[in-house]
Amino acid sequence: MKPPLPRALLRDVLRGRAPLVGARFNEALPRGYLSPVEARWLLGVPYGDLSADEARYLAGRTPARDFGVMLRASVARALAPPSGAEPRVRPxxxxxxxxxxxxxxxxxxxxxxxxxxxxxxxxxxxxxxxxxxxxxxxxxxxxxxxxxxxxxxxxxxxxxxxxxxxxxxxxxxxxxxxxxxxxxxxxxxxxxxxxxxxxxxxxxxxxxxxxxxxxxxxxxxxxxxxxxxxxxxxxxxxxxxxxxxxxxxxxxxxxxxxxxxxxxxxxxxxxxxxxxxxxxxGRMPRAPLAWREMGLEWLYRLLQEPRRMARRYLFGNLLFMLRILLQKRR
Known part of the structure; x- marks a missing residue:
C-alpha cells in the first residue's frame, strides 16, 4: 500500500494555488493540503481504494463537506501515535x-x-x-x-x-x-x-x-x-x-x-x-464512516446497546488505560 504523496504547501493554499482539500493518493488530481481520506490513513484504517475514494469525493465537494474532512483529520491527527513512537514488531x-x-x-x-x-x-x-x-x-x-x-x-x-x-x-x-x-x-x-x-x-x-x-x-x-x-x-x-x-x-x-x-x-x-x-x-448496524474516522466506533456501538455494552466500554476502556499506565510505569 503506497504512502500518501507530499501535501500541498499551506502558503500555496492561502494564495489560491492549491486546494485545502485535494488529492494525496491520486496523482492525476490536484494535490491538497488535506486528503478526503486523511483521517483513515492517520488512524491506520486505509481500507479500500483510497485513490478512487479521493476522486469520488472531489467530484462533489462542498464547503460543508470540506469542513467535515478538516474536523475528522484534526481528531485523527490528535489520536495518531506521537512522532517518537516506534513500530515495534510484536509489542x-x-x-x-x-x-x-x-x-x-x-x-x-x-x-x-x-x-x-x-x-x-x-x-x-x-x-x-x-x-x-x-x-x-x-x-x-x-x-x-x-x-x-x-x-x-x-x-x-x-x-x-x-x-x-x-x-x-x-x-x-x-x-x-x-x-x-x-x-x-x-x-x-x-x-x-x-x-x-x-x-x-x-x-x-x-x-x-x-x-x-x-x-x-x-x-x-x-x-x-x-x-x-x-x-x-x-x-x-x-x-x-x-x-x-x-x-x-x-x-x-x-x-x-x-x-x-x-x-x-x-x-x-x-x-x-x-x-x-x-x-x-446487517443484524447490527455499523458506525458510519465519519464516526470511524474519528475513532468513535466504540461510542456508536455503546449508543446502540447501552445496557449490554456500558460495562465493556465505560468501565472496561478505563481499566485498559489504567493497565497501560501501570505497564508504562513498570
Missing part, C-alpha cells in the same frame, strides 16, 4: 504480545498455513479481550500460543502509543473481511463461518456470496454448539483441508473453542472474529 500490550503488521503483511501471513499437522490460530484482540486475558489464565495461554495476534480497534492503537509504540494498521475483522474474501477466492480456499445466533452466519454467508461470486462457503453454522456437535463440525472442517475458518462467539469462548476443537485441523487457518457476523449480516 507486549497489557496481557499479550500483539503483531504489528500492515494490512498486506497480515493477509500474507494469514494465508500461510502452519507447518505440520496443526491449524494456524489467529485471534483478533481489542481492549476487552486483553482485559479478560489479564485475569483469565486459559485465555492468556490461548493468546500466548496463537500464531498471530492481530490488533483490533482504536483502543489498542491509543494504548500502544502511550507505550511508545506506533501500530501500523488497525486490523479489525469487519474491514479486513472483504480483503480476505477476495484473497480466498483468488487462491481457491474455501471459507467456513461458525458463530453468532442461528440464522446470522447464514445471512452473512449470503451477502458474501453476492459480493464475491465464486467464493466457496461449504460450511456455515451458528455458534451454540454442544460437545458432540462441536466435534462433528470440527471433523467436517478438518476434511476440507486447506481453508479459512472464521469463528465468531465472543471472547473468551471463541478462542477456547477454536483451540479445543480446531487446533488439530491440518492446513486450516482459524480466525476468531467476535461480532463480525452480526455486523456484516
Amino acid at each position: 507486549w500490550i497489557v496481557s499479550a504480545h500483539v503483531n504489528n503488521l500492515t494490512i498486506d503483511q497480515a493477509v500474507e501471513q494469514i494465508f500461510t498455513p502452519a507447518e505440520g499437522s496443526r491449524a494456524k490460530l489467529v485471534p483478533f484482540v481489542h481492549p476487552h479481550a486483553l482485559n479478560l486475558a489479564a485475569r483469565d489464565e486459559a485465555l492468556s495461554k490461548a493468546l500466548a500460543e496463537a500464531d498471530l495476534v492481530l490488533p483490533d480497534g482504536i483502543g489498542i492503537r491509543l494504548g500502544a502509543a502511550m507505550l511508545g509504540v506506533a501500530m501500523r494498521h488497525n486490523l479489525n475483522g469487519t474491514d479486513l473481511l472483504p480483503v480476505l474474501c477476495k484473497e480466498a477466492r483468488a487462491r481457491g480456499w474455501p471459507m467456513v463461518l461458525v458463530g453468532s445466533a442461528p440464522g446470522v452466519a447464514d445471512a452473512c454467508a449470503e451477502k458474501l456470496r453476492e459480493a464475491h461470486p465464486g467464493l466457496a462457503l461449504p460450511i456455515v453454522s451458528h455458534g451454540f454448539l454442544p460437545e458432540a456437535e462441536s466435534r462433528a463440525l470440527a471433523g467436517a472442517i478438518s476434511r476440507l483441508g486447506r481453508c479459512l475458518v472464521l469463528v465468531g462467539m465472543g471472547s473468551p469462548l471463541q478462542e477456547l473453542w477454536a483451540r479445543e476443537y480446531l487446533s488439530g485441523a491440518a492446513h486450516t487457518v482459524v480466525l476468531t472474529v467476535g461480532g463480525l457476523f452480526d455486523f456484516y449480516s
Whole structure:
C-alpha cells in the first residue's frame, strides 16, 4: 500500500494555488493540503481504494463537506501515535504480545498455513479481550500460543502509543473481511463461518456470496454448539483441508473453542472474529464512516446497546488505560 504523496504547501493554499482539500493518493488530481481520506490513513484504517475514494469525493465537494474532512483529520491527527513512537514488531500490550503488521503483511501471513499437522490460530484482540486475558489464565495461554495476534480497534492503537509504540494498521475483522474474501477466492480456499445466533452466519454467508461470486462457503453454522456437535463440525472442517475458518462467539469462548476443537485441523487457518457476523449480516448496524474516522466506533456501538455494552466500554476502556499506565510505569 503506497504512502500518501507530499501535501500541498499551506502558503500555496492561502494564495489560491492549491486546494485545502485535494488529492494525496491520486496523482492525476490536484494535490491538497488535506486528503478526503486523511483521517483513515492517520488512524491506520486505509481500507479500500483510497485513490478512487479521493476522486469520488472531489467530484462533489462542498464547503460543508470540506469542513467535515478538516474536523475528522484534526481528531485523527490528535489520536495518531506521537512522532517518537516506534513500530515495534510484536509489542507486549497489557496481557499479550500483539503483531504489528500492515494490512498486506497480515493477509500474507494469514494465508500461510502452519507447518505440520496443526491449524494456524489467529485471534483478533481489542481492549476487552486483553482485559479478560489479564485475569483469565486459559485465555492468556490461548493468546500466548496463537500464531498471530492481530490488533483490533482504536483502543489498542491509543494504548500502544502511550507505550511508545506506533501500530501500523488497525486490523479489525469487519474491514479486513472483504480483503480476505477476495484473497480466498483468488487462491481457491474455501471459507467456513461458525458463530453468532442461528440464522446470522447464514445471512452473512449470503451477502458474501453476492459480493464475491465464486467464493466457496461449504460450511456455515451458528455458534451454540454442544460437545458432540462441536466435534462433528470440527471433523467436517478438518476434511476440507486447506481453508479459512472464521469463528465468531465472543471472547473468551471463541478462542477456547477454536483451540479445543480446531487446533488439530491440518492446513486450516482459524480466525476468531467476535461480532463480525452480526455486523456484516446487517443484524447490527455499523458506525458510519465519519464516526470511524474519528475513532468513535466504540461510542456508536455503546449508543446502540447501552445496557449490554456500558460495562465493556465505560468501565472496561478505563481499566485498559489504567493497565497501560501501570505497564508504562513498570
